[in-house]
Amino acid sequence: MKTIEYFKLQSKNLHKDFKTQKPYYDSSLGGNFFEYTPKFFDVDALVTDFEIDENHFTLMNAQHIIAKLVGFEKWTEILKASPAALELARLLFDNMHKIRNEEWGYYIRDVENDNDITLDDEDKLDIFKTVFAEVDGHQSDGYDYRLAKSNKTSINNQKIKTMENKSKIQITSLPLTGKDHAEFINVANEVFENALQRIEHEHPESVRKLWNPDQYLEEVLKPDMLPIDRDYALSLIEAFVVHKVIDLATLADDEVLEA
Structure with missing residues (x-):
């Protein structure tokens, strides 16, 4: 699947998750709220972190959130990105459990400042592959908004992974x-x-x-x-x-x- 199509799929999945929205009244808080039964993303966490308007969430809004998650300010930047930048964006999405986009941005800025250089998209892609994508043991300090990945991992596999990391x-x-x-x-x-x-x-x-x-x-x-x-x-x-x-x-x- 081409990278653009991959991100379109993620946007559609996020939009589907929002469509599971059901209103409810919380008497303890004295207000109306929404609850979700998502399959792909932690909608509640995204709503909080990205200040999403739950009353008017469209597919275009979903595309904007996906773009943000992989290092772009808006969806149109994805459409204009270089092949290397797109590949890096997909790796950022697939490795969200290892490093969040914000952490990656800090990491790259440190590399550039420490070495007095400016990295191009190819350089950044090479570094990400070498340091993060192809190396186990990294654990992001941020939040992994994906649900599908974690749901596929059994408790036993999680225990094995933890033991491997500790060893x-x-x-x-x-x-x-x-x-x-x-x-x-x-x-x-x-x-x-x-x-x-x-x-x-x-x-x-x-x-x-x-x-x-x-x-x-x-x-x-x-x-x-x-x-x-x-x-x-x-x-x-x-x-x-x-x-x-x-x-x-x-x-x-x-x-x-x-x-």
Whole structure:
């Protein structure tokens, strides 16, 4: 299913949930309210968080809410978005339990500010895939408004998942030593070479001379991040290497010009 059609389906599902609306009178609060029997979304939570007008909720309103959930201000922005931005939006929706759109926005701003760069849609998509979509163990501090996903998960599966998360290996001290250091260096060197090939730099050997994997590990893994899940830490090594390679390539170009 194409991404646009996928979001149209989610909008229709949300609209269907609102159509289950039934009015009731709450004597303790002394007012009229609505109750719902939704199948796809937690309507009550959406009404509260997005200040939805329950008396006039249309399919267009549903499209607006879905757009908000995946990082757009309005539905028309989805229709004009790049393929990479659309793919990222779908991943944000499908991984709402791992990270909410607002959290993702803060995460990207920190990456851009810390590295003094501006990420394009392709960069953001690559980072999301590497750090969140393909890595288990993340848990959003926000609310997952979807019901369908959680309803499909049995209590036993939830218990197993919890046990798996608790058993994950943690890195508790830096700098890395022993087997951890060796593996992280190998991963850093491997992703460096992959990134260098991707940018097709004119002077790759000059870039390689500037590459220092130990220094790169120190730049990515900071003491204030501890303790950190080992798999997550490895994913960060891959996530930020492209920007490191670009920085080194720029330095290499400067050295060539000065020579």
